[in-house]
Amino acid sequence: MTAFDVPMHGAGGEPVDLWRTINSHGVASLPPHVVDEDARTLTTVVALAGTKPRRVRIAAGRGRTARVTIDGPAAGERTVARVRGAVRHILALDRDLSAFYALVADDPALAWTVRGAGRMVRSQTVFEEVVKTICTTNCAWSATERMVGALVEHLGEPAAGVKPGPGPAGRAFPTPAAMAEADDDFYRGVVRAGYRGRYFRALARDVADGTLDLEALATDDETSDEDVYKQLIALPGVGPYAAAHIMQMIGRHSRPILDSWTRPTYARLTGKKSVTDKAILRRFARYREHAGLAFWLFLTQDWVAE
Numbered sequence: 389m390t391a392f393d394v395p396m397h398g399a400g401g402e403p404v405d406l407w408r409t410i411n412s413h414g415v416a417s418l419p420p421h422v423v424d425e426d427a428r429t430l431t432t433v434v435a436l437a438g439t440k441p442r443r444v445r446i447a448a449g450r451g452r453t454a455r456v457t458i459d460g461p462a463a464g465e466r467t468v469a470r471v472r473g474a475v476r477h478i479l480a481l482d483r484d485l486s487a488f489y490a491l492v493a494d495d496p497a498l499a500w501t502v503r504g505a506g507r508m509v510r511s512q513t514v515f516e517e518v519v520k521t522i523c524t525t526n527c528a529w530s531a532t533e534r535m536v537g538a539l540v541e542h543l544g545e546p547a548a549g550v551k552p553g554p555g556p557a558g559r560a561f562p563t564p565a566a567m568a569e570a571d572d573d574f575y576r577g578v579v580r581a582g583y584r585g586r587y588f589r590a591l592a593r594d595v596a597d598g599t600l601d602l603e604a605l606a607t608d609d610e611t612s613d614e615d616v617y618k619q620l621i622a623l624p625g626v627g628p629y630a631a632a633h634i635m636q637m638i639g640r641h642s643r644p645i646l647d648s649w650t651r652p653t654y655a656r657l658t659g660k661k662s663v664t665d666k667a668i669l670r671r672f673a674r675y676r677e678h679a680g681l682a683f684w685l686f687l688t689q690d691w692v693a694e
Contacts, residue, residue: 460549
């Protein structure tokens with residue numbers, strides 16, 4: 389077991405609230421992520437190039453730091469550096485939210501966020517974000533958990549020094565190659581993905597053979613949000629809701645996530661019987677490229693007690 393600390397501040401030097409980050413959205417609890425509400429920790433399994441995955445636990449450290457523990461055999465400097473990079477990515481510490489905080493400072497409904505809210509726990513790859521998001525469409529949350537759990541349990545590589553038991557615990561998210569090799573019977577009978585099975589195979593195959601570069605969507609600052617949206621909407625199984633959700637996860641916050649939970653939640657919080665999408669877009673338009681983030685934070689303030 390190896391442990392180290394990660395300073396909890398963003399790229400602009402702004403504070404980061406670790407527990408609010410861990411509780412930023414529901415997908416943060418899907419395998420290989422595990423959120424422990426009592427211990428206030430996030431445990432996950434990170435894939436590492438050229439070596440076996442490692443299971444890591446992220447908890448509050450001393451001062452404004454996160455304490456990261458790597459389970460299994462002692463980790464060398466190279467492994468520690470790779471895990472550190474993965475943890476910073478998962479916690480979105482490379483994002484600069486200082487401009488967003490300047491915008492919300494005079495909004496009574498959102499001024500509380502400047503104390504460190506606004507980061508979304510991320511998956512290690514955009515591919516993983518896309519697959520998980522497709523698993524949330526047109527189904528109950530229990531079905532989402534079942535599908536993602538089955539993918540990780542049966543196709544994910546075990547972490548070094550961790551004996552995986554039944555279920556997804558202790559395994560990394562499957563690679564595109566592993567998902568591309570799985571057949572229709574697996575997606576139909578084991579994952580019970582329904583129509584999504586053919587989407588997963590097509591997506592995984594295109595990523596594995598280099599035809600599709602999903603990771604560029606999170607790193608190419610020259611591409612506009614509108615163009616990223618168009619690229620996402622063209623993917624199999626990705627509609628307007630899913631595209632907005634994936635964009636939020638990869639740090640492109642311009643589009644509010646509008647679905648069967650966000651719409652009625654906004655109406656309830658504003659004391660209205662119903663609300664139109666146009667009204668929501670108009671309320672958060674002032675936040676421009678951060679409109680979707682502002683909307684999400686408005687909806688989720690009570691997820692963490694002050």
